[in-house]
Amino acid sequence: MIRSEILKELKPLLSDQLVVCNIGLPSQELHMIDDQPTNFYMLGTMGLASSIGLGLALCQKEKVIAIDGDGSVLTNLGTLPTIANNTADNFILLIIDNGSYGSTGDQPTYAGKKTSLTDVAKACGCDNVVECRAENTFEVMKEALLGNQMTIIVCKCESGNVKVPVITMDPVVIRDRFMKAVVSKNT
Amino acid sequence: MLIEDKIVRDFVKNEISFVTTVPCKQLAGVIDKIEDSKDIYHIPSNKEDEGMGLCAGAYLGGKRPAIIMQNTAIGVTINTLVTLTQFYRMPLPMLISYRGELGEPVACQVEMAVHTKALLNQLHIPTYHFHKEDDVEELDKILQYTFMCNKPVAILTDATFWKGY
Numbered sequence: 001m002i003r004s005e006i007l008k009e010l011k012p013l014l015s016d017q018l019v020v021c022n023i024g025l026p027s028q029e030l031h032m033i034d035d036q037p038t039n040f041y042m043l044g045t046m047g048l049a050s051s052i053g054l055g056l057a058l059c060q061k062e063k064v065i066a067i068d069g070d071g072s073v074l075t076n077l078g079t080l081p082t083i084a085n086n087t088a089d090n091f092i093l094l095i096i097d098n099g100s101y102g103s104t105g106d107q108p109t110y111a112g113k114k115t116s117l118t119d120v121a122k123a124c125g126c127d128n129v130v131e132c133r134a135e136n137t138f139e140v141m142k143e144a145l146l147g148n149q150m151t152i153i154v155c156k157c158e159s160g161n162v163k164v165p166v167i168t169m170d171p172v173v174i175r176d177r178f179m180k181a182v183v184s185k186n187t
Numbered sequence: 188m189l190i191e192d193k194i195v196r197d198f199v200k201n202e203i204s205f206v207t208t209v210p211c212k213q214l215a216g217v218i219d220k221i222e223d224s225k226d227i228y229h230i231p232s233n234k235e236d237e238g239m240g241l242c243a244g245a246y247l248g249g250k251r252p253a254i255i256m257q258n259t260a261i262g263v264t265i266n267t268l269v270t271l272t273q274f275y276r277m278p279l280p281m282l283i284s285y286r287g288e289l290g291e292p293v294a295c296q297v298e299m300a301v302h303t304k305a306l307l308n309q310l311h312i313p314t315y316h317f318h319k320e321d322d323v324e325e326l327d328k329i330l331q332y333t334f335m336c337n338k339p340v341a342i343l344t345d346a347t348f349w350k351g352y
Contacts, residue, residue: 052240
C-alpha cells in the first residue's frame with residue numbers, strides 16, 4: 001500500500017476530525033480525497049505539521065490528528081522530545097513512513113535504512129508509540145481515536161505517488177475556515 | 188517593577204497565554220517569569236522554527252502565542268516566517284535578545300547582529316529596538332499592534348537595555 005491508498009482508507013475516520021497535514025503530496029492527496037474545513041493543509045514549511053498539531057492540541061479540547069511523513073519528522077526531529085514532554089492526550093501523530101521523500105522524487109530517507117522512528121520516538125520519551133503495517137492503519141487509528149492517550153502511529157508502507165493537482169486555495173482561506181471549524185467543534 | 192515583571196505583565200494583559208522559548212542568558216530572567224506565570228503555558232522548544240510551528244498551532248486553537256529567542260534565530264526561521272506565519276497571516280510577537288550589540292563580549296555574536304535589522308527589514312517585519320530602560324513602556328502597544336495586524340513583529344532587546352551581559 002502507498003500513502004494515497006492509506007489516506008483513502010482512513011477517509012471515514014478523518015472526515016470530521018481536526019487534521020493538520022504535511023506539506024506537498026500528503027496535503028494534495030488529502031485535499032483531493034476529502035477536502036474538509038477541518039483540514040489544515042500546509043502549503044510550505046517542511047517538518048512543522050507535528051509542531052502545529054501539538055500546539056493546537058494543547059490549546060483546545062478536540063482531538064487533533066497530525067499527518068506527517070518520515071522525511072518531515074527527520075527534518076524536525078526535535079519535535080519528538082517536545083511532544084513527549086508536553087502531554088496532550090487529544091493528540092495523535094500519524095507518521096506515514098514510506099522510507100522516502102515522496103514529494104521530491106522518492107529519494108530514500110534514513111528512516112528507510114537503519115533508523116527506526118518508532119525507536120526514536122520511544123527514546124524521546126513518547127509513552128504510546130504504535131508501529132503498524134499499512135494494511136492495519138485503519139484499525140490502529142480507530143483505536144487511537146477511541147482512546148484518551150497521546151498516540152504516535154508509525155505506519156510502515158511502500159513508497160509511491162499518484163498524480164494530484166496542487167492546492168490553489170488561498171492560505172488565509174484555509175486558515176480562516178479551519179479556525180471557524182475549531183471553534184464550532186469546541187462549542 | 189523589574190523589567191521582567193513588566194514584560195510578563197504586558198503579555199498577560201494582551202491575553203498571551205502560550206509562550207515558547209529557546210534559552211538565552213540575556214533573557215533568562217524573563218523565561219523564568221514565563222515559567223512561573225499561572226496565566227501562561229510555557230513550552231520550551233528545541234529550535235526556533237519548531238517553536239513557530241507550535242505558536243501557529245496555538246493560534247489556530249484560539250490562543251495568543253509569543254516566541255522568545257535570540258537574534259541568531261532569524262537565520263534559522265526565515266523560511267518558517269515567510270511560508271507559515273506570513274503566508275497564512277498569523278500574529279506572532281517575537282521577543283528577541285539582540286546579541287552582538289554594545290557590551291557584547293563574544294565576537295561571533297556580532298556577525299549575526301550586523302545582519303539582524305537588514306534581514307527583518309527585507310522580510311517586511313515591523314521591528315522595534317529596546318535600548319533604554321524606558322523603551323519597555325511601548326511593549327503593551329506593540330503587542331496590541333501585533334494582534335491588530337496579524338503579522339510577526341520583532342522586539343529587539345540589547346545588552347544596554349538589560350544593563351549588561
